[in-house]
Amino acid sequence: MNNLPKINQLKNLRAIIQYGSIRAASQAVHQTQSAMTRSIQELEKTLGVTLLDRTARGALLTEMGRLFEPRMNLVLNELERAVDEIRQQESATNGTVVFGCSHLPAFGIMPGVLTKFQQRHPKAALTVIEGQLSELLGSLRLGRMDFFIGIITPDIALHEFSEEQLSVAKFCVFAHKDHPLAECQSLLELRNAKWYLPTASTGFFSAIEKVVFPGGKGPDCSVLYGDSTTIAEQLILAEGYLSVGPQAMLELPWLKEKLCQVNVKETLPNGNYSLIYRQQQTLTPIAKLLINEIRHEFIK
Structure with a gap:
């Protein structure tokens, strides 16, 4: 390719x-x-392939377009972050940070x-994306996020990432204090309840669902x-749903008088909270400042 x-x-x-x-674009x-x-015609000429099919429904990517898109996004994301990083060198407190975090950091910290x-x-532009690692890993790999804070599990390969453990959290089942199942002592007694569980195709919350239903879901069970x-807060407090989460959530000032732990005999696995970011991505000064604040809060 000459050009x-x-x-x-x-x-x-x-x-x-x-x-x-x-x-529309x-x-x-x-x-x-x-x-x-x-512009698109010149791009297609440079590449020697057709990237878009023009249809009555709009412009659709061809097979070559779908192949080209992920790497194109990676190049643009890296270039935009490089420009942002250079600009931040003039003022380390300016710039943008985009990061992901799972529900405990989002809820409490x-x-x-x-x-x-x-x-x-005040000049820093911050964007927080709430979700689990299994759902946000693609964006992190493409450079759309600076870092992620949440539960890390061995079944998700993180070879290209730097990982720093922040804390270990004990997990439990919790409900509204007036929930009729609040005094149950076994997960088997909860198999017909209404549950709200974090989305996860793989990882910690995919595994924990198997623990929550040791004998399988009951015929009247429903899961959101x-x-x-x-x-989650509204479903648990107002609609009678059960959920799982770190015990620390029960100590939050606006929840501790409303929620209770359901003391089942089974032990739920602990959640290992870590900070991860791509090894090949240099963190911007403003991102480093924010990470230092987060570290300090976790070790308090």
Whole structure:
């Protein structure tokens, strides 16, 4: 290949993928439709392949387009972060940080950390994505996130990541204090209950579901999956759902008078909370500052 694609061509292709058509993308990025079409045609000529099929439903990626998209996104993400990092060298308290965290940090630790951090660094732009590692790992690998804080399990390969253990949390079953099953002593007695469990295709919460239902789900059992702590709180407090989580959640000021631990005889596995980030990705100064704040909060 004599010539490499131009950055604006890649950004235009990313916009088309995001908005679904050349017309919608051109409006979103304030270009003429003809200029965007010409940009994509030049990109396809440079690569020697067709990337988009123009259909009545919009622009769809061809097989070659689907092959090209992940690496294109990786290049753009790395370049954007490199530019951001250089700009941050002039002022270490400016810049953007995008990170993921699972429900314990999101529910109990991060709100206070982020409030204090933004008071000290008001020009920093922070984005928090709540979820489990199994759901967010792809974004972390593509460089769309700076780091992740949450439960790490051996069944998820993390060879390209640096890992730093933060804490070990004991897990339990909890319910509203007035729940009719609150005094149960075995998970078998809870097999027909309504449950709210964190989404996870693999990893800790995929394994813990097998522990929660040792004899399988009962005929009247229903399970909702999600990663929203707000929804979890409302389902448990107002709708009679059970859930699992770190015992530390029962000590949160706004929950400790409302929730209780269901003291089942079975032992749930502990959650190993760690910080991970890609080894090949240099953390920006503002991301390092935030990580230091998080470390301090976990070891208090």
